[in-house]
Amino acid sequence: MRIVAGGLNGLYLEEIHTNSIKDAIWVKAAIAYANGHPKIFDDCWKNGVPLTFYGRYDSSAPVSTNILKTFLDRKSPSFICKLVPDIFHPKVIWWGGYGAYIGSANLTDNGWVGNIEMGVFFSQEDLIANNLETELDDFFEQVDARAHSLTKEIYDEICDLESKEFNAKKSRGNEKATFDKKRIIPRLPPLQQVPPKNSNERRRNAFLKEWRDTLQILRDIADRVSSPSNQPAWLPQDTPKGVQADQFLHAFYYNHVLQGQRATHHELHEKNAKNPEVALKNAISWWKGTPTAPSWEDANIRNSRVVKDKLNIRKIQNLTEDEFLEVCKEVHALTDHCLRVRNSTFGLPANQYTEKAERIRILGHYLWVQRTNNNRNVVDVLKHVLYGGKIEDVPDRIWECISLDEFKIPHLGISSLGEIVGWALPDTYPPRNGRTSKALRALGYKVKIHSE
Incomplete structure:
Protein backbone atom coordinates (compact mmCIF):
# COMPACT_ATOMS: atom_id res chain seq x y z
CA MET A 1 0.00 0.00 0.00
CA ARG A 2 1.30 3.46 -0.94
CA ILE A 3 0.14 6.99 -0.23
CA VAL A 4 -0.49 9.00 -3.41
CA ALA A 5 -0.13 12.73 -2.66
CA GLY A 6 1.33 14.11 -5.88
CA GLY A 7 3.65 17.05 -5.31
CA LEU A 8 3.57 16.57 -1.54
CA ASN A 9 5.33 13.19 -1.58
CA GLY A 10 6.42 12.78 -5.19
CA LEU A 11 4.03 9.94 -6.10
CA TYR A 12 1.58 10.99 -8.80
CA LEU A 13 -1.52 9.15 -9.96
CA GLU A 14 -0.33 9.45 -13.55
CA GLU A 15 2.84 7.51 -12.67
CA ILE A 16 0.81 4.66 -11.19
CA HIS A 17 -1.43 4.56 -14.25
CA THR A 18 1.51 4.56 -16.69
CA ASN A 19 3.09 1.63 -14.86
CA SER A 20 -0.20 -0.27 -14.72
CA ILE A 21 -1.40 -0.08 -18.29
CA LYS A 22 0.92 -2.76 -19.66
CA ASP A 23 -0.31 -5.29 -17.08
CA ALA A 24 -3.95 -4.35 -16.60
CA ILE A 25 -6.52 -6.83 -17.89
CA TRP A 26 -9.24 -4.17 -17.79
CA VAL A 27 -9.92 -0.86 -16.06
CA LYS A 28 -12.94 0.27 -14.08
CA ALA A 29 -13.11 3.91 -13.03
CA ALA A 30 -15.78 5.48 -10.81
CA ILE A 31 -14.97 9.17 -10.81
CA ALA A 32 -17.56 11.90 -10.53
CA TYR A 33 -15.91 14.68 -12.53
CA ALA A 34 -13.95 14.43 -15.77
CA ASN A 35 -12.86 17.01 -18.32
CA GLY A 36 -10.03 17.80 -20.71
CA HIS A 37 -8.30 14.78 -22.22
CA PRO A 38 -7.65 12.24 -19.45
CA LYS A 39 -4.66 10.08 -20.28
CA ILE A 40 -6.34 6.97 -18.89
CA PHE A 41 -8.93 6.95 -21.69
CA ASP A 42 -6.45 7.23 -24.53
CA ASP A 43 -4.06 4.71 -23.00
CA CYS A 44 -6.78 2.09 -22.52
CA TRP A 45 -7.97 2.57 -26.10
CA LYS A 46 -4.48 2.44 -27.65
CA ASN A 47 -3.49 -0.63 -25.66
CA GLY A 48 -6.75 -2.53 -26.16
CA VAL A 49 -7.55 -2.57 -22.44
CA PRO A 50 -11.33 -2.75 -21.84
CA LEU A 51 -12.51 0.30 -19.89
CA THR A 52 -15.73 1.02 -18.04
CA PHE A 53 -16.06 4.59 -16.78
CA TYR A 54 -18.75 5.75 -14.37
CA GLY A 55 -19.21 9.52 -14.20
CA ARG A 56 -21.70 11.85 -12.56
CA TYR A 57 -24.84 13.26 -14.19
CA ASP A 58 -26.56 16.46 -13.08
CA SER A 59 -27.25 20.02 -14.22
CA SER A 60 -23.61 21.07 -13.77
CA ALA A 61 -22.44 18.75 -16.59
CA PRO A 62 -19.74 17.05 -14.45
CA VAL A 63 -18.38 15.05 -17.42
CA SER A 64 -17.46 17.29 -20.34
CA THR A 65 -19.03 16.76 -23.73
CA ASN A 66 -15.71 16.10 -25.47
CA ILE A 67 -15.26 13.04 -23.23
CA LEU A 68 -18.82 11.86 -23.78
CA LYS A 69 -18.37 12.25 -27.53
CA THR A 70 -15.23 10.11 -27.44
CA PHE A 71 -17.19 7.21 -25.97
CA LEU A 72 -20.07 7.60 -28.41
CA ASP A 73 -17.77 7.90 -31.42
CA ARG A 74 -15.80 4.76 -30.62
CA LYS A 75 -18.94 2.61 -30.39
CA SER A 76 -17.07 -0.17 -28.64
CA PRO A 77 -18.41 -2.66 -26.10
CA SER A 78 -14.96 -2.53 -24.50
CA PHE A 79 -14.99 1.29 -24.07
CA ILE A 80 -18.06 2.06 -22.00
CA CYS A 81 -19.34 5.21 -20.33
CA LYS A 82 -22.16 5.13 -17.78
CA LEU A 83 -23.58 8.00 -15.76
CA VAL A 84 -24.88 8.00 -12.20
CA PRO A 85 -27.21 10.84 -11.24
CA ASP A 86 -26.78 13.43 -8.49
CA ILE A 87 -25.35 11.65 -5.44
CA PHE A 88 -22.31 10.12 -7.17
CA HIS A 89 -18.99 11.37 -5.76
CA PRO A 90 -16.35 8.58 -5.61
CA LYS A 91 -12.81 8.61 -6.97
CA VAL A 92 -11.83 5.00 -7.55
CA ILE A 93 -9.73 3.45 -10.32
CA TRP A 94 -9.27 -0.32 -10.48
CA TRP A 95 -6.72 -1.69 -12.90
CA GLY A 96 -7.72 -5.37 -13.09
CA GLY A 97 -4.82 -7.63 -12.16
CA TYR A 98 -2.58 -4.71 -11.10
CA GLY A 99 -4.14 -2.71 -8.28
CA ALA A 100 -6.56 0.03 -7.28
CA TYR A 101 -6.50 3.72 -6.34
CA ILE A 102 -8.97 5.17 -3.84
CA GLY A 103 -8.63 8.86 -3.11
CA SER A 104 -9.75 12.39 -3.89
CA ALA A 105 -8.55 13.00 -7.46
CA ASN A 106 -11.02 13.61 -10.27
CA LEU A 107 -10.20 12.90 -13.92
CA THR A 108 -8.88 16.39 -14.58
CA ASP A 109 -5.45 17.84 -15.24
CA ASN A 110 -5.47 19.53 -11.85
CA GLY A 111 -6.69 16.39 -10.15
CA TRP A 112 -3.81 14.32 -11.50
CA VAL A 113 -1.02 16.88 -11.37
CA GLY A 114 -1.80 20.36 -9.99
CA ASN A 115 -4.04 20.04 -6.95
CA ILE A 116 -3.22 18.87 -3.48
CA GLU A 117 -4.90 15.46 -3.56
CA MET A 118 -4.70 12.50 -1.25
CA GLY A 119 -5.27 8.84 -1.93
CA VAL A 120 -4.06 5.30 -1.41
CA PHE A 121 -2.85 2.80 -4.01
CA PHE A 122 -3.32 -0.89 -3.24
CA SER A 123 -1.26 -3.34 -5.28
CA GLN A 124 -2.80 -6.58 -6.54
CA GLU A 125 -1.12 -8.37 -3.64
CA ASP A 126 -2.67 -5.88 -1.18
CA LEU A 127 -6.11 -6.43 -2.68
CA ILE A 128 -5.86 -10.20 -2.43
CA ALA A 129 -4.34 -10.21 1.06
CA ASN A 130 -7.09 -7.98 2.47
CA ASN A 131 -9.98 -9.47 0.44
CA LEU A 132 -10.53 -6.06 -1.14
CA GLU A 133 -11.32 -7.47 -4.58
CA THR A 134 -14.63 -8.72 -3.25
CA GLU A 135 -15.38 -5.31 -1.75
CA LEU A 136 -14.50 -3.55 -5.00
CA ASP A 137 -16.60 -5.99 -7.01
CA ASP A 138 -19.56 -5.28 -4.77
CA PHE A 139 -19.01 -1.53 -5.01
CA PHE A 140 -18.94 -1.52 -8.81
CA GLU A 141 -21.95 -3.84 -9.01
CA GLN A 142 -23.97 -1.45 -6.87
CA VAL A 143 -22.78 1.56 -8.86
CA ASP A 144 -23.68 -0.20 -12.10
CA ALA A 145 -27.18 -0.92 -10.79
CA ARG A 146 -27.71 2.84 -10.42
CA ALA A 147 -25.93 3.84 -13.62
CA HIS A 148 -27.35 4.67 -17.05
CA SER A 149 -25.49 3.97 -20.28
CA LEU A 150 -24.50 7.06 -22.24
CA THR A 151 -26.82 7.57 -25.22
CA LYS A 152 -26.98 10.14 -27.99
CA GLU A 153 -30.02 11.70 -26.32
CA ILE A 154 -28.11 12.23 -23.06
CA TYR A 155 -25.11 13.60 -24.95
CA ASP A 156 -27.32 16.04 -26.87
CA GLU A 157 -28.94 17.08 -23.61
CA ILE A 158 -25.56 17.87 -22.00
CA CYS A 159 -24.38 19.69 -25.15
CA ASP A 160 -27.51 21.83 -25.04
CA LEU A 161 -26.92 22.57 -21.37
CA GLU A 162 -23.27 23.54 -21.95
CA SER A 163 -24.23 25.75 -24.86
CA LYS A 164 -26.90 27.53 -22.87
CA GLU A 165 -24.55 28.04 -19.93
CA PHE A 166 -21.86 29.46 -22.19
CA ASN A 167 -24.23 31.91 -23.85
CA ALA A 168 -26.24 32.88 -20.80
CA LYS A 169 -24.36 32.43 -17.54
CA LYS A 170 -26.67 34.85 -15.78
CA SER A 171 -29.58 32.47 -16.28
CA ARG A 172 -27.71 29.53 -14.78
CA GLY A 173 -30.23 28.98 -12.04
CA ASN A 174 -33.15 28.89 -14.46
CA GLU A 175 -31.35 26.53 -16.83
CA LYS A 176 -30.67 24.14 -13.98
CA ALA A 177 -34.31 24.16 -13.02
CA THR A 178 -35.35 23.54 -16.64
CA PHE A 179 -32.82 20.73 -16.96
CA ASP A 180 -33.96 19.12 -13.72
CA LYS A 181 -37.58 19.30 -14.82
CA LYS A 182 -37.06 17.65 -18.22
CA ARG A 183 -33.96 15.54 -17.60
CA ILE A 184 -33.75 12.12 -19.28
CA ILE A 185 -32.25 10.31 -16.26
CA PRO A 186 -34.48 10.70 -13.18
CA ARG A 187 -32.98 12.35 -10.08
CA LEU A 188 -31.45 9.86 -7.66
CA PRO A 189 -32.00 10.96 -4.04
CA PRO A 190 -29.56 10.27 -1.20
CA LEU A 191 -29.61 6.58 -0.33
CA GLN A 192 -30.82 7.09 3.24
CA GLN A 193 -33.76 9.13 1.95
CA VAL A 194 -34.99 6.91 -0.87
CA PRO A 195 -38.78 6.90 -0.54
CA PRO A 196 -40.70 3.69 -1.10
CA LYS A 197 -42.07 3.40 -4.64
CA ASN A 198 -44.85 1.27 -5.91
CA SER A 199 -43.78 -1.84 -7.71
CA ASN A 200 -45.08 -0.63 -11.09
CA GLU A 201 -42.91 2.48 -11.00
CA ARG A 202 -39.86 0.42 -10.06
CA ARG A 203 -40.53 -1.97 -12.94
Missing part, protein backbone atom coordinates in the same frame (compact mmCIF):
# COMPACT_ATOMS: atom_id res chain seq x y z
CA ARG A 204 -41.06 0.92 -15.35
CA ASN A 205 -37.80 2.62 -14.37
CA ALA A 206 -35.89 -0.66 -14.60
CA PHE A 207 -37.39 -1.42 -18.00
CA LEU A 208 -36.63 2.03 -19.45
CA LYS A 209 -33.07 1.97 -18.13
CA GLU A 210 -32.34 -1.46 -19.63
CA TRP A 211 -34.15 -0.72 -22.90
CA ARG A 212 -32.30 2.56 -23.50
CA ASP A 213 -28.97 1.03 -22.49
CA THR A 214 -29.47 -1.76 -25.03
CA LEU A 215 -30.72 0.70 -27.63
CA GLN A 216 -27.37 2.48 -27.55
CA ILE A 217 -25.56 -0.83 -27.96
CA LEU A 218 -27.65 -1.55 -31.07
CA ARG A 219 -27.03 1.94 -32.42
CA ASP A 220 -23.28 1.52 -31.98
CA ILE A 221 -23.37 -1.84 -33.75
CA ALA A 222 -25.52 -0.32 -36.52
CA ASP A 223 -22.94 2.40 -37.12
CA ARG A 224 -20.14 -0.15 -37.28
CA VAL A 225 -21.74 -2.77 -39.51
CA SER A 226 -23.10 -0.10 -41.89
CA SER A 227 -19.60 1.20 -42.57
CA PRO A 228 -18.68 0.35 -46.19
CA SER A 229 -15.57 -1.41 -44.89
CA ASN A 230 -17.76 -3.85 -42.92
CA GLN A 231 -20.59 -4.56 -45.35
CA PRO A 232 -20.84 -7.86 -47.24
CA ALA A 233 -20.96 -7.49 -51.02
CA TRP A 234 -24.49 -8.94 -51.33
CA LEU A 235 -26.07 -6.38 -48.96
CA PRO A 236 -28.35 -3.81 -50.69
CA GLN A 237 -26.73 -0.39 -50.34
CA ASP A 238 -29.97 1.36 -49.37
CA THR A 239 -30.54 -0.85 -46.32
CA PRO A 240 -31.17 1.32 -43.21
CA LYS A 241 -28.49 1.11 -40.54
CA GLY A 242 -30.87 -0.30 -37.95
CA VAL A 243 -31.94 -3.08 -40.29
CA GLN A 244 -28.30 -3.88 -41.03
CA ALA A 245 -27.62 -4.25 -37.31
CA ASP A 246 -30.63 -6.52 -36.89
CA GLN A 247 -29.73 -8.75 -39.81
CA PHE A 248 -26.09 -8.95 -38.74
CA LEU A 249 -27.30 -10.18 -35.33
CA HIS A 250 -29.84 -12.46 -37.06
CA ALA A 251 -27.08 -14.11 -39.09
CA PHE A 252 -24.76 -14.36 -36.08
CA TYR A 253 -27.51 -16.00 -34.03
CA TYR A 254 -28.51 -18.60 -36.62
CA ASN A 255 -24.95 -19.46 -37.65
CA HIS A 256 -23.00 -19.19 -34.39
CA VAL A 257 -25.42 -19.26 -31.44
CA LEU A 258 -28.10 -21.75 -32.46
CA GLN A 259 -26.81 -25.31 -32.44
CA GLY A 260 -29.55 -27.58 -33.73
CA GLN A 261 -32.58 -26.68 -31.61
CA ARG A 262 -30.53 -25.28 -28.72
CA ALA A 263 -29.34 -21.68 -28.32
CA THR A 264 -25.87 -21.50 -26.75
CA HIS A 265 -25.96 -17.82 -25.77
CA HIS A 266 -25.31 -18.60 -22.08
CA GLU A 267 -22.11 -20.49 -22.81
CA LEU A 268 -20.91 -17.88 -25.32
CA HIS A 269 -21.65 -15.09 -22.88
CA GLU A 270 -19.38 -16.66 -20.30
CA LYS A 271 -16.66 -16.88 -22.94
CA ASN A 272 -17.02 -13.36 -24.38
CA ALA A 273 -18.14 -11.23 -21.41
CA LYS A 274 -14.57 -10.31 -20.47
CA ASN A 275 -13.88 -8.71 -23.85
CA PRO A 276 -16.96 -8.31 -26.04
CA GLU A 277 -15.02 -6.04 -28.41
CA VAL A 278 -12.96 -8.99 -29.63
CA ALA A 279 -16.10 -11.10 -30.10
CA LEU A 280 -17.83 -8.28 -31.97
CA LYS A 281 -14.85 -7.65 -34.27
CA ASN A 282 -14.65 -11.35 -35.11
CA ALA A 283 -18.39 -11.50 -35.83
CA ILE A 284 -18.26 -8.40 -38.05
CA SER A 285 -15.29 -9.83 -39.93
CA TRP A 286 -17.24 -13.06 -40.53
CA TRP A 287 -20.32 -11.06 -41.64
CA LYS A 288 -18.31 -8.96 -44.11
CA GLY A 289 -16.86 -12.10 -45.68
CA THR A 290 -20.16 -13.88 -46.32
CA PRO A 291 -20.52 -14.36 -50.12
CA THR A 292 -24.33 -14.61 -49.90
CA ALA A 293 -26.92 -14.04 -47.21
CA PRO A 294 -26.12 -16.86 -44.75
CA SER A 295 -29.66 -17.34 -43.40
CA TRP A 296 -32.28 -15.49 -45.45
CA GLU A 297 -31.15 -11.99 -44.47
CA ASP A 298 -31.61 -10.69 -48.02
CA ALA A 299 -35.26 -11.77 -47.96
CA ASN A 300 -35.72 -10.30 -44.49
CA ILE A 301 -34.37 -6.96 -45.70
CA ARG A 302 -36.81 -6.94 -48.61
CA ASN A 303 -39.69 -7.89 -46.36
CA SER A 304 -38.80 -5.24 -43.78
CA ARG A 305 -39.69 -2.62 -46.37
CA VAL A 306 -43.22 -4.02 -46.46
CA VAL A 307 -43.62 -3.36 -42.73
CA LYS A 308 -42.12 0.12 -42.99
CA ASP A 309 -44.43 0.98 -45.87
CA LYS A 310 -47.62 -0.38 -44.24
CA LEU A 311 -46.90 1.37 -40.93
CA ASN A 312 -45.93 4.70 -42.47
CA ILE A 313 -47.46 7.62 -40.59
CA ARG A 314 -49.53 8.52 -43.66
CA LYS A 315 -50.90 4.98 -44.15
CA ILE A 316 -51.29 3.39 -40.75
CA GLN A 317 -54.63 5.04 -39.99
CA ASN A 318 -56.24 3.30 -42.97
CA LEU A 319 -54.53 -0.06 -42.45
CA THR A 320 -56.80 -2.96 -43.48
CA GLU A 321 -56.89 -6.37 -41.83
CA ASP A 322 -55.20 -7.95 -44.86
CA GLU A 323 -52.41 -5.37 -44.70
CA PHE A 324 -52.02 -5.96 -40.98
CA LEU A 325 -51.71 -9.69 -41.66
CA GLU A 326 -48.91 -8.91 -44.13
CA VAL A 327 -47.14 -7.03 -41.34
CA CYS A 328 -47.60 -9.93 -38.90
CA LYS A 329 -46.02 -12.38 -41.37
CA GLU A 330 -42.82 -10.32 -41.45
CA VAL A 331 -42.44 -9.84 -37.69
CA HIS A 332 -40.23 -12.68 -36.46
CA ALA A 333 -41.36 -12.27 -32.84
CA LEU A 334 -45.00 -12.79 -33.87
CA THR A 335 -44.29 -15.77 -36.13
CA ASP A 336 -42.38 -17.34 -33.26
CA HIS A 337 -44.99 -16.46 -30.67
CA CYS A 338 -47.91 -17.84 -32.68
CA LEU A 339 -46.50 -21.36 -32.21
CA ARG A 340 -46.62 -20.99 -28.42
CA VAL A 341 -50.17 -19.69 -28.08
CA ARG A 342 -52.60 -22.30 -26.79
CA ASN A 343 -55.25 -23.58 -29.21
CA SER A 344 -57.93 -22.62 -26.70
CA THR A 345 -56.97 -18.96 -27.09
CA PHE A 346 -57.90 -19.19 -30.75
CA GLY A 347 -61.00 -21.30 -30.12
CA LEU A 348 -59.39 -24.39 -31.68
CA PRO A 349 -59.60 -27.99 -30.46
CA ALA A 350 -56.80 -28.78 -28.02
CA ASN A 351 -55.29 -31.53 -30.19
CA GLN A 352 -55.60 -29.75 -33.56
CA TYR A 353 -52.31 -29.19 -35.39
CA THR A 354 -52.02 -26.04 -37.49
CA GLU A 355 -49.23 -25.19 -39.92
CA LYS A 356 -47.17 -22.12 -39.07
CA ALA A 357 -48.39 -20.09 -42.07
CA GLU A 358 -52.00 -20.68 -41.04
CA ARG A 359 -51.25 -20.09 -37.38
CA ILE A 360 -49.73 -16.65 -37.96
CA ARG A 361 -52.84 -15.76 -39.96
CA ILE A 362 -54.99 -16.86 -37.04
CA LEU A 363 -52.88 -14.84 -34.58
CA GLY A 364 -53.08 -11.80 -36.88
CA HIS A 365 -56.88 -12.01 -36.97
CA TYR A 366 -56.95 -12.53 -33.20
CA LEU A 367 -54.91 -9.35 -32.67
CA TRP A 368 -57.06 -7.46 -35.18
CA VAL A 369 -60.31 -8.06 -33.28
CA GLN A 370 -58.92 -7.46 -29.79
CA ARG A 371 -59.66 -4.22 -27.90
CA THR A 372 -58.06 -2.58 -24.90
CA ASN A 373 -60.23 -1.77 -21.89
CA ASN A 374 -61.03 1.66 -23.39
CA ASN A 375 -61.79 0.22 -26.85
CA ARG A 376 -58.50 0.89 -28.65
CA ASN A 377 -57.75 -1.58 -31.44
CA VAL A 378 -54.34 -2.83 -32.53
CA VAL A 379 -53.93 -0.03 -35.09
CA ASP A 380 -54.62 2.56 -32.38
CA VAL A 381 -52.00 0.93 -30.18
CA LEU A 382 -49.36 0.82 -32.92
CA LYS A 383 -50.11 4.44 -33.85
CA HIS A 384 -49.60 5.38 -30.20
CA VAL A 385 -46.28 3.57 -29.94
CA LEU A 386 -44.87 4.90 -33.19
CA TYR A 387 -46.33 8.38 -33.49
CA GLY A 388 -48.08 9.20 -30.22
CA GLY A 389 -45.57 11.83 -29.11
CA LYS A 390 -41.88 12.67 -29.36
CA ILE A 391 -39.85 10.06 -31.16
CA GLU A 392 -37.36 9.91 -28.29
CA ASP A 393 -40.20 8.76 -26.00
CA VAL A 394 -40.97 5.60 -27.97
CA PRO A 395 -39.52 3.37 -25.18
CA ASP A 396 -41.91 5.00 -22.69
CA ARG A 397 -44.81 4.22 -24.99
CA ILE A 398 -43.66 0.62 -25.43
CA TRP A 399 -43.82 0.31 -21.66
CA GLU A 400 -47.34 1.73 -21.63
CA CYS A 401 -48.45 -0.85 -24.19
CA ILE A 402 -47.18 -3.78 -22.15
CA SER A 403 -48.26 -2.56 -18.73
CA LEU A 404 -51.31 -0.26 -18.93
CA ASP A 405 -54.74 -1.73 -19.63
CA GLU A 406 -55.75 1.23 -21.80
CA PHE A 407 -53.01 0.29 -24.29
CA LYS A 408 -52.50 -3.44 -23.73
CA ILE A 409 -53.48 -5.90 -26.48
CA PRO A 410 -53.24 -9.59 -25.44
CA HIS A 411 -50.36 -11.41 -27.15
CA LEU A 412 -48.82 -8.21 -28.52
CA GLY A 413 -45.77 -8.27 -26.29
CA ILE A 414 -42.50 -6.50 -25.79
CA SER A 415 -40.47 -8.46 -28.36
CA SER A 416 -43.09 -7.94 -31.06
CA LEU A 417 -43.40 -4.23 -30.27
CA GLY A 418 -39.62 -3.78 -30.21
CA GLU A 419 -39.29 -5.45 -33.58
CA ILE A 420 -42.22 -3.55 -35.14
CA VAL A 421 -40.77 -0.25 -33.95
CA GLY A 422 -37.43 -1.20 -35.52
CA TRP A 423 -38.95 -2.05 -38.89
CA ALA A 424 -41.08 1.11 -38.93
CA LEU A 425 -38.44 3.52 -37.55
CA PRO A 426 -35.11 1.83 -38.39
CA ASP A 427 -33.12 5.07 -38.63
CA THR A 428 -33.79 5.80 -34.96
CA TYR A 429 -34.61 2.44 -33.36
CA PRO A 430 -32.84 -0.72 -34.55
CA PRO A 431 -35.24 -3.68 -34.26
CA ARG A 432 -35.05 -5.62 -31.02
CA ASN A 433 -36.65 -8.93 -30.13
CA GLY A 434 -35.72 -11.97 -28.06
CA ARG A 435 -33.40 -13.31 -30.75
CA THR A 436 -31.60 -9.96 -30.91
CA SER A 437 -31.01 -10.02 -27.16
CA LYS A 438 -29.72 -13.60 -27.25
CA ALA A 439 -27.24 -12.65 -29.97
CA LEU A 440 -26.04 -9.69 -27.91
CA ARG A 441 -25.67 -11.90 -24.85
CA ALA A 442 -23.66 -14.38 -26.91
CA LEU A 443 -21.30 -11.57 -27.95
CA GLY A 444 -20.67 -10.81 -24.28
CA TYR A 445 -23.06 -7.91 -23.72
CA LYS A 446 -24.96 -7.71 -20.45
CA VAL A 447 -28.52 -7.32 -21.74
CA LYS A 448 -31.86 -8.71 -20.68
CA ILE A 449 -33.69 -11.29 -22.75
CA HIS A 450 -37.35 -10.27 -22.78
CA SER A 451 -40.02 -12.81 -23.64
CA GLU A 452 -43.77 -12.63 -24.22
